[in-house]
Amino acid sequence: xxxxxxxxxxxxxxxxxxxxxxxxxxxxxxxxxxxxxxxxxxxxxxxxxxxxxxxxxxxxxxxxxxxxxxxxxxxxxxxxxxxxxxxxxxxxxxxxxxxxxxxxxxxxxx
Amino acid sequence: xxxxxxxxxxxxxxxxxxxxxxxxxxxxxxxxxxxxxxxxxxxxxxxxxxxxxxxxxxxxxxxxxxxxxxxxxxxxxxxxxxxxxxxxxxxxxxxxxxxxxxxxxxxxxxxxxxxxxxxxxxxxxxxxxxxxxxxxxxxxxxxxxxxxxxxxxxxxxxxxxxxxxxxxxxxxxxxxxxxxxxxxxxxxxxxxxxxxxxxxxxxxxxxxxxxxxxxxxxxxxxxxxxxxxxxxxxxxxxxxxxxxxxxxxxxxxxxxxxxxxxxxxxxxxxxxxxxxxxxxxxxxxxxxxxxxxxxxxxxxxxxxxxxxxxxxxxxxxxxxxxxxxxxxxxxxxxxxxxxxxxxxxxxxxxxxxxxxxxxxxxxxxxxxxxxxxxxxxxxxxxxxxxxxxxxxxxxxxxxxxxxxxxxxxxxxxxxxxxxxxxxxxxxxxxxxxxxxxxxxxxxxxxxxxxxxxxxxxxxxxxxxxxxxxxxxxxxxxxxxxxxxxxxxxxxxxxxxxxxxxxxxxxxxxxxxxxxxxxxxxxxxxxxxxxxxxxxxxxxxxxxxxxxxxxxxxxxxxxxxxxxxxxxxxxxxxxxxxxxxxxxxxxxxxxxxxxxxxxxxxxxxxxxxxxxxxxxxxxxxxxxxxxxxxxxxxxxxxxxxxxxxxxxxxxxxxxxxxxxxxxxxxxxxxxxxxxxxxxxxxxxxxxxxxxxxxxxxxxxxxxxxxxxxxxxxxxxxxxxxxxxxxxxxxxxxxxxxxxxxxxxxxxxxxxxxxxxxxxxxxxxxxxxxxxxxxxxxxxxxxxxxxxxxxxxxxxxxxxxxxxxxxxxxxxxxx
Numbered sequence: 001x002x003x004x005x006x007x008x009x010x011x012x013x014x015x016x017x018x019x020x021x022x023x024x025x026x027x028x029x030x031x032x033x034x035x036x037x038x039x040x041x042x043x044x045x046x047x048x049x050x051x052x053x054x055x056x057x058x059x060x061x062x063x064x065x066x067x068x069x070x071x072x073x074x075x076x077x078x079x080x081x082x083x084x085x086x087x088x089x090x091x092x093x094x095x096x097x098x099x100x101x102x103x104x105x106x107x108x109x110x
Numbered sequence: 111x112x113x114x115x116x117x118x119x120x121x122x123x124x125x126x127x128x129x130x131x132x133x134x135x136x137x138x139x140x141x142x143x144x145x146x147x148x149x150x151x152x153x154x155x156x157x158x159x160x161x162x163x164x165x166x167x168x169x170x171x172x173x174x175x176x177x178x179x180x181x182x183x184x185x186x187x188x189x190x191x192x193x194x195x196x197x198x199x200x201x202x203x204x205x206x207x208x209x210x211x212x213x214x215x216x217x218x219x220x221x222x223x224x225x226x227x228x229x230x231x232x233x234x235x236x237x238x239x240x241x242x243x244x245x246x247x248x249x250x251x252x253x254x255x256x257x258x259x260x261x262x263x264x265x266x267x268x269x270x271x272x273x274x275x276x277x278x279x280x281x282x283x284x285x286x287x288x289x290x291x292x293x294x295x296x297x298x299x300x301x302x303x304x305x306x307x308x309x310x311x312x313x314x315x316x317x318x319x320x321x322x323x324x325x326x327x328x329x330x331x332x333x334x335x336x337x338x339x340x341x342x343x344x345x346x347x348x349x350x351x352x353x354x355x356x357x358x359x360x361x362x363x364x365x366x367x368x369x370x371x372x373x374x375x376x377x378x379x380x381x382x383x384x385x386x387x388x389x390x391x392x393x394x395x396x397x398x399x400x401x402x403x404x405x406x407x408x409x410x411x412x413x414x415x416x417x418x419x420x421x422x423x424x425x426x427x428x429x430x431x432x433x434x435x436x437x438x439x440x441x442x443x444x445x446x447x448x449x450x451x452x453x454x455x456x457x458x459x460x461x462x463x464x465x466x467x468x469x470x471x472x473x474x475x476x477x478x479x480x481x482x483x484x485x486x487x488x489x490x491x492x493x494x495x496x497x498x499x500x501x502x503x504x505x506x507x508x509x510x511x512x513x514x515x516x517x518x519x520x521x522x523x524x525x526x527x528x529x530x531x532x533x534x535x536x537x538x539x540x541x542x543x544x545x546x547x548x549x550x551x552x553x554x555x556x557x558x559x560x561x562x563x564x565x566x567x568x569x570x571x572x573x574x575x576x577x578x579x580x581x582x583x584x585x586x587x588x589x590x591x592x593x594x595x596x597x598x599x600x601x602x603x604x605x606x607x608x609x610x611x612x613x614x615x616x617x618x619x620x621x622x623x624x625x626x627x628x629x630x631x632x633x634x635x636x637x638x639x640x641x642x643x644x645x646x647x648x649x650x651x652x653x654x655x656x657x658x659x660x661x662x663x664x665x666x667x668x669x670x671x672x673x674x675x676x677x678x679x680x681x682x683x684x685x686x687x688x689x690x691x692x693x694x695x696x697x698x699x700x701x702x703x704x705x706x707x708x709x710x711x712x713x714x715x716x717x718x719x720x721x722x723x724x725x726x727x728x729x730x731x732x733x734x735x736x737x738x739x740x741x742x743x744x745x746x747x748x749x750x751x752x753x754x755x756x757x758x759x760x761x762x763x764x765x766x767x768x769x770x771x772x773x774x775x776x777x778x779x780x781x782x783x784x785x786x787x788x789x790x791x792x793x794x795x796x797x798x799x800x801x802x803x804x805x806x807x808x809x810x811x812x813x814x815x816x817x818x819x820x821x822x823x824x825x826x827x828x829x830x831x832x833x834x835x836x837x838x839x840x841x842x843x844x845x846x847x848x849x850x851x852x853x854x855x856x857x858x859x860x861x862x863x864x865x866x867x868x869x870x871x872x873x874x875x876x877x878x879x880x881x882x883x884x885x886x887x888x889x890x891x892x893x894x895x896x897x898x899x900x901x902x903x904x905x906x907x908x909x910x911x912x913x914x915x916x917x918x919x920x921x922x923x
Binding site: 004006007010011012013014015016018019020021022023026029032033034035036047048049050053054055056057058059060062064065067069071073074076093094097101104106 | 291295365441443625626632633655656660664716916
């Protein structure tokens, strides 16, 4: 894996998200109430809604356009809706956010 | 031949190593022990009781000078090690060299100091060793104020100890709840409540900017500008492995000194143990794994095979009266299930996390008696499928009682207490039912059961169901959402009656079944809290729909529309120029006049929002709240100024109302209009609140709508002066704010409570009208402000609008 440091966990609001621009499109980094961080596509498969603008609850996010709910750990849509969003390996080390460059189409910057 | 063993650091880990070595083979090594502290090993985890005065230093010493002397160990206490030379196999102390055959590094960890200005002033101390503890005891003897930075285990133990010694203590914590690594939000909330009950002030989301003072610390300055006076500042924000000696000796060091499962470093004759090591990416701060490591290391030194493995850990807080327990992994996950038990009346919270019929995590607060039993299940990976239904009740309940709640209620004896608040037992309720009560309301009226906190309402209903059988019709009230069984009305009532002032308080005290709600209940509860406690509650942006969080309307392509306020529909050439310039500068694709007499700039990129707001602010324009569940516009006609039919200054009253009401949050959007005569050019009779000016004064209308449903207004009252009109409308807005369900427009709410009730409250009862208007004004003293300016000017908030990082560009190399 090719871990890239993209910021500090406190850069993302608790129960919120921030976006990272990558060669595969915008990836949203979500921070849950338990300080877990997940990375997933910032695009709802339904009508393209920006998931980073949604409400984060538990380990899920609700799309702001039409309230589709996605599980952030699997990318799977909840309930009756069918669809999934891509998820990406991310980890937090000493408060720093590290995302896998390989998975988001980025070669090592070093 | 006896080999030479040098150990650097006389802490709890190395103490254990020495014990194991001597037990197994007293003659194997000739031991030299360095320690920077001028004393031997003591039980560091008992420093908290020393600080609080429950124990003395002598009681926590584990290895005194005599102990070492009897065992022939050479002690070099109070002497720092300068350097390790692995080539020559020599340790260089301040007072000379010692050669070794085997070396053990047990340097532990150092407290992490936030490098804010003033961190090195006298009066700022960390909390790590006996010297720190003594410094705190000495400082506390003078009384005064202490600020503890860090709401983790150590920080809270320091805070409790200092409070116990008579100081006025404030704890600052960076994240939203205390001990966030060990506890979830609900347990963190209970802990906070306990600490506050003992007089400790807790401030979460508090980031320290600087420590102020001339010759010594006098105050702590927070990022939000708040200053807290402090005679003593304790920094307890974390620890990091002490690795300097190992790094200088060119051993492999990541965050800690890297060791194998045999506790061997990258040099085969050098070992490391305790908080200074890193194993498989793990660091260690609790004592249990250190003891495991010590056993492995002793075996390694004696040539026996053994291997260290990372195990599950449990945490307890050593603050008398704060009963908490946390073990394993309590994060949520797709394949994981939660069992949550809350007993608000006794402040008990338990949460078990289960995956594949195994218990993998537990958080408990208030009643931790079963903690070690749960911890055992976690460690052993016990299959819990059989006892799943009663698992949360602990070991005493295992053995197969039926989990049907109705039969459990039926089996309760008549003297069993149902309503703790009012002391009502089962017998009183069943006799009330026999006396003719057939629903919850009647039980409340006759026995007071469930009339206070309401959390026993479910039990009462079960009793009704058991007693009445088929005659009982369960109430049809809809809960707020799947996270709770309470209705909107219940939640509103309980927030007020129980003075719940935070989201976490609502989750806990009202028994929410999810960890932090969902997209349906969070915005509703956030609104209820800010409407009821305008001064105390701090709005949570993350519990708001994106439009309100970003103060712009999200469009279908993810861009936003920006609508500046145009008071009463009046604008000026300068404002129009500023709007036109902004439209040019930010390449706004569509500029539209709205139905509410404003100009809408559609298609602004999210990243540009703070910049365009800043430009519009400069021209004197503020947010039009075109996105809010709050006051939108006050539409007007031209009134007496220009119109030949106009009876009053409708534009002037519209502007007056808009300036009075703007910024207020309401259960749903709130639209007003003022028409200058009954011709109604401003369409006041299909607004939430409308004013129709007539010759003799002002007719105030309510309950219109022109949205999903089209409804004409009904007349609330007629008043003679503008001042009365403003007061009635303030009171009307406030009574709606205080009573309606979230997402109910006025007309929907009126259909439930009736116009007559509202009239009785604000037309007939002048005192009540005045009080409502006053409460509205109080809330407006907080909320009547331009959110655009706040977001555009605050650099931290502003940063949230930009991407966290841009990885589309390759490094220029």
